[in-house]
Amino acid sequence: MKRFAAATGVAVLASAIFTGAPATAAPGATILADTNRNGTADWADQAGKGRWTPNRGAIFLPNLDDDARRCKVTEEDLKNSAVEVDERLAACNDAQDDVLNGPQDAQDFAPLRTMPRNTGQDGTVSLAAGEGRYARLWVERAGTWISLGESGTLTAAELRxxxxxxxxxxDVIRDKAVWNGTVTVTLETRGGRDSVQLRVAPLILQNDLKAPSKVVTSKPALPELGAGYDEFVTGLRSAMKAANLTEDALRAIPEVDRWFQDIFEPTTASMPGPNGKPHVVRVLLRSANYFPGMEWEGQYYPPSLRAAGRVAFSALRGPDVGVVQQFTTQRGPAVDDSLNSTGNYESLPPHRGHPLGRPLYGSTAERMPDPTFTTLIGSQYAEPVVIDTSWLAVGHSDETVHVIPARNPRGWTLMVADPRLALDVLRQATKDGHGSAPLFEGTSEKIKPTVDQVLANPEFLEQNETAARNIDTQLAVLTREIGLADRELVRVPVLFDQFTWQQLDAAALSASGRITHAQVEDLRDRMRAGQAPSTVYVALTAGIPNGISLGGGVFGAPDPHGPRVDGIDLFKQKTEQALKNTPVKLKWVEDWDFLHKGAGEVHCGTNAFREPTRADWWRA
Incomplete structure (x- = not known):
């Protein structure tokens, strides 16, 4: 065992959370935790302490942050793509050792105490067999926190x-069939035996109704990757300013991979703290992007995880921010690595029957994400809602729907990409005599078809009807699961483009796009083999729902570059009309060259630390 002096802050915390000791000694062995969830361990916690239930039971945090900032990522680490390096980086956190890592570390401990009793012998405190892999016991002795590990001795003097x-x-719950998150702490003394059960806090996904405190994006690490970046970040900053976010709320991190939404998914975990205020930590779920060893242009590349995911360790992990990594290399043929990118993982806000909301992601039996990652997601607090994104080339749930605030009893609805509406806008433009208006004006596109040319292509019209039917299928699931009426949906114009496997070009979609060379090749192979749809889709005009919610109703939407009439973008106009009766305030962001041409939008190129969906989740 190792001894480490507790700082003043820890001593103050201990006095705040361990209260209510009786004036006389307890008649037998008694151990207490914060069973009634008021932030303290005292006699009021006696009832029901032996079995954790949703309504009563002590809670502990996964102590996976880095309070002392001791976990370093070196230049050598970044040069070495081996999975073993990622596993070592993921293993570094405050729970890795039996050392108090900085004066704030003990604030992440759940309080327990033994009640005073007259005894002349030592006692023991222990976790149940096998639970030492999930939790560690500590004891405070004269201002010093000492690790007991899975079990330890309490002296007769301490017991008195x-x-x-x-x-x-x-750790967190990774598979509730393996570990349901509970541990049992037992005190044994000559006077008897007593136990208390605690449960680890679930990882609760953020939802887009909550305001961000920090927005992160990439800053191109190579000049050739910077096309359109200045326009993008200028528009993003303008949208953030409209949401009253400060200049320093935006953090641009140098990175070759620009898809920050795809490399980690932020969650929060919380437990009752002193004075009734929840103690919250963030846990970033690194994407399960795993690339098997492969040959590319005559060179062999060994197995690796997505390199950009290491930014979670190197730039974001720290006090009250931890990282969890979950993936498997044992994957069936249906696993599509593009669906492992965390742009595929969103959160529906609270609604009837689901006070913490529900995770949302895209998956089918033929095209699915890493099953161990989805098991982790489904083991936390609610059964996820799963929609079919297999028809999309990228395959992410953020491509077609986005949560927005609404003036309804629920407080929110969905913004939905609608190809039929987009074609209706074009048809009305032709009817009004504006068929010669080009699409993509103001962009770097070499081909800018007119409204009439688009409408004269029956194959393109049928492709967009097919895309619309696929979105209908998604909405049938979402409206059923949420209880949304179709009239509550906010539909906005988006046109889609179709690709066959022969047309999928690895260079076009992966040089700066959301799909890597390996992912495109894998998709093409499975399309050839009939293991994936024979055609897939990407947004041709900017996917308007694929923007970023910034708080206060401000929505940073990608500029669609629809046809213009008298200087007015008809797609923008239709979107503004659709949102007229909502609290949403649109701010258009130029992302065409930086993100859209790589098959992504504003949402795909950003990420955010938001207010928790509900910090006091246990009261739900």
């Missing part, structure tokens, strides 16, 4: 006075 203990979580 009443010992102050802490429980440190060492």
């Amino acid at each position: 006075k009443g010992a102050r203990l802490g429980l440190e979580g060492r």
Whole structure:
């Protein structure tokens, strides 16, 4: 065991969370945790402590942050793509060792205490067999926190006075069929045996109704990747200013991979803290993007995880921010790595029957994400809503729908990409005598078809009807699961383009796009083999729902570059009309060259730390 002096802040915390000791000694062995969830461990926690339930039971945090910032990512780490390096980086956190990592580390412990009793012998405190992999016990002795590990001795003197203990979580629930998140702490003394059960806090996905405190994006690390970046970041900053976010709320991190939405998904975990205020930590779920060893242009590349995911360790992990990595290399043929990018993972806000909301992602039996990652997501707090995104080349749920605030009893609705509406706008333009208006004006596109040319292509019209039917299928699931009426949906114009496997060009979609060379090749192979749809789709005009919610109703939407009449973009106009009766305030962001041409939009190139969906989740 190692001893480490507790700082003043830890001592103050201990006095705040361990209260209510009786004036006389307890008649037998008694151990207490914060069973009634008021932030303290005292006699009021006695009832029901032996079995954790949703309504009553102590909670502990996964202590996976880096309070002392001791976990470093070196230049050598970044040069070495081996999976073993990623596993070592993921293993570094405050729960890795039996050391108090900085003065704030003990604040992540759940409080326990033994009640004073007269005894002349030592006692033991322990976790149930096998639970040491999920939690660690600590004892506070004269201002010093000491690790007991899975079990330890409490002296007779400590038992007479009443010992102050802490429980440190060492992991999250990864598969509730393997571990349901509970641990049992038992005190044994000559006077008897007593136990208390605690549960680790679930990882709750953020939802887009909550305001961000920090927005992150990439800053092109190579000049050739910077086309359109200045226009994009200028528009993003303008939208953030409209949402009253400060200049320093935006963090641009140098990175070759621009798809920050795709490399991690932020979640929060929380437990009752002193004075009734929840203690919240963030846990970033690194994407399960895994690339098997492969040959490319005569060179062999060994197995690796997505390199950009290491930014979660190198730039974002720190005090109250941890990282979880979950993936498997044992994948069936249906696993499509593009669906492992975390742009495919969103969160529906609270609604009837689901006070914490529900995860949302795209998957089918023929085209699915890493099953161990989806098991982790589904093991937290609610069954996910799963929609069919297999018809999309990228295959992410953020390509077609986005949560927005609404003036309805639920407080929110969905903005939906609607190809039929987009074609209706074009038909009305022709009817009004504006068929010669070009699409993509003001962009770097070499071919700018007119409205009449688009409408004269029956194959293109049928392709967009097919895309619309696929979106109908998604909406049938979403409206059924949420209870949304079709009239509540906010439909906005988006045109889609179709690709066959012969047309999928790895260079076009992956040089700066959301799909890597390996992912495109894999998709093409499975399309050839009939294991994926024979055609896939990407947004031809900017996918308007694929923007970023910035708080206060401000929505940073990608500029669609629809046809213009008298200087007015008809797609923008139709979107503004659709949102007229909502609290949404549109701010258009130019992302065409930087993101759209790579098969993504504003949402795909950003990520955010938002207010928790509900910090006091146990009261839900």
